[in-house]
Amino acid sequence: xxxxxxxxxxxxxxxxxxxxxxxxxxxxxxxxxxxxxxxxxxxxxxxxxxxxxxxxxxxxxxxxxxxxxxxxxxxxxxxxxxxxxxxxxxxxxxxxxxxxxxxxxxxxxxxxxxxxxxxxxxxxxxxxxxxxxxxxxxxxxxxxxxxxxxxxxxxxxxxxxxxxxxxxxxxxxxxxxxxxxxxxxxxxxxxxxxxxxxxxxxxxxxxxxxxxxxxxxxxxxxxxxxxxxxxxxxxxxxxxxxxxxxxxxxxxxxxxxxxxxxxxxxxxxxxxxxxxxxxxxxxxxxxxxxxxxxxxxxxxxxxxxxxxxxxxxxxxxxxxxxxxxxxxxxxxxxxxxxxxxxxxxxxxxxxxxxxxxxxxxxxxxxxxxxx
Numbered sequence: 001x002x003x004x005x006x007x008x009x010x011x012x013x014x015x016x017x018x019x020x021x022x023x024x025x026x027x028x029x030x031x032x033x034x035x036x037x038x039x040x041x042x043x044x045x046x047x048x049x050x051x052x053x054x055x056x057x058x059x060x061x062x063x064x065x066x067x068x069x070x071x072x073x074x075x076x077x078x079x080x081x082x083x084x085x086x087x088x089x090x091x092x093x094x095x096x097x098x099x100x101x102x103x104x105x106x107x108x109x110x111x112x113x114x115x116x117x118x119x120x121x122x123x124x125x126x127x128x129x130x131x132x133x134x135x136x137x138x139x140x141x142x143x144x145x146x147x148x149x150x151x152x153x154x155x156x157x158x159x160x161x162x163x164x165x166x167x168x169x170x171x172x173x174x175x176x177x178x179x180x181x182x183x184x185x186x187x188x189x190x191x192x193x194x195x196x197x198x199x200x201x202x203x204x205x206x207x208x209x210x211x212x213x214x215x216x217x218x219x220x221x222x223x224x225x226x227x228x229x230x231x232x233x234x235x236x237x238x239x240x241x242x243x244x245x246x247x248x249x250x251x252x253x254x255x256x257x258x259x260x261x262x263x264x265x266x267x268x269x270x271x272x273x274x275x276x277x278x279x280x281x282x283x284x285x286x287x288x289x290x291x292x293x294x295x296x297x298x299x300x301x302x303x304x305x306x307x308x309x310x311x312x313x314x315x316x317x318x319x320x321x322x323x324x325x326x327x328x329x330x331x332x333x334x335x336x337x338x339x340x341x342x343x344x345x346x347x348x349x350x351x352x353x354x355x356x357x358x359x360x361x362x363x364x365x366x367x368x369x370x371x
Contacts, residue, residue, distance in 0.1 A: 037311050037360035038346045038368055040338060045291040047326060049284045051209035057276040059175060059201035065190045066168040067091060078182055082173040089196055093169040100162035107155035114152050117145040177201040200276045205267045207233060207245060209282045210260035222286040231265050232283035243268045292334040295368045298346045299332055309352050311343040311360055319354040331369055
């Protein structure tokens with residue numbers, strides 16, 4: 001009676017059928033479907049990470065007025081290349097010429113007064129030596145001479161200051177570079193500190209980008225010397241920049257809010273293609289020794305975990321959880337879960353079930369990674 005109960009139950013039918021199929025191993029193998037399988041191996045791998053970067057000129061300086069006055073003439077145009085010392089702007093200088101003339105007049109007067117005081121002091125000294133007058137007269141004369149000499153120094157300082165202010169009316173380029181926007185026009189009233197333009201030295205460019213702590217450690221471990229610290233640049237239109245750059249410096253601390261640290265790379269810019277304020281993507285390369293790589297098509301996700309089908313004895317597949325350390329364009333680098341020389345199904349995993357027998361079709365790993 002009990003046997004009859006199990007026979008008519010649907011679960012028993014499945015169980016009996018399953019036992020019959022597993023018991024007939026040869027028949028299962030004959031019916032096994034072919035699936036591509038690859039054997040795992042470790043190899044040295046070049047990782048490429050992309051980071052959004054901001055480009056800045058090696059020197060980008062605001063040119064500001066240092067005196068008040070009317071903008072008399074503009075000698076350059078926006079976007080023009082200028083050389084160090086080239087005249088850019090002229091501010092009306094009449095007021096400062098008058099100030100310089102007055103300062104020179106005051107200096108001449110002070111010098112004349114100093115000469116007279118010196119002559120008077122020498123005369124009084126002779127009289128004191130002859131005991132004609134008291135020595136106190138000489139002390140007064142010498143004090144008067146010292147005061148006049150101080151006035152001469154003050155007048156010289158005023159001349160120097162007036163000369164400097166007059167010189168500020170001609171605004172010149174601080175270095176070779178490209179002129180940015182010119183916000184003021186001829187005739188505008190300029191105040192001390194007003195922005196006239198910006199000059200950018202773009203013969204070389206800085207690229208600033210942020211790297212996570214994990215990738216920073218990978219980078220430091222895989223680069224032994226400065227000669228290896230080259231990076232590539234992808235422009236905003238997706239094309240690669242022709243000249244490689246070099247990582248020059250790394251900031252001293254991680255940003256607490258993002259957990260990232262800033263890198264700075266320098267790129268040559270012989271054709272002046274790169275401009276201050278542009279953006280791009282930095283390609284940072286790290287070398288991993290003895291990395292275990294698997295094709296991306298071999299991996300599937302289930303409940304936020306990654307799995308592969310491992311081919312075991314008798315060409316039976318079993319589902320196994322893995323932990324990837326990095327994901328590349330068409331493959332994963334495995335951190336945990338697999339070992340070299342193990343075999344995995346590399347394609348068609350949606351048609352496989354755990355415990356299924358397959359007919360393995362061996363495919364070299366290198367050919368899969370190049371696809």
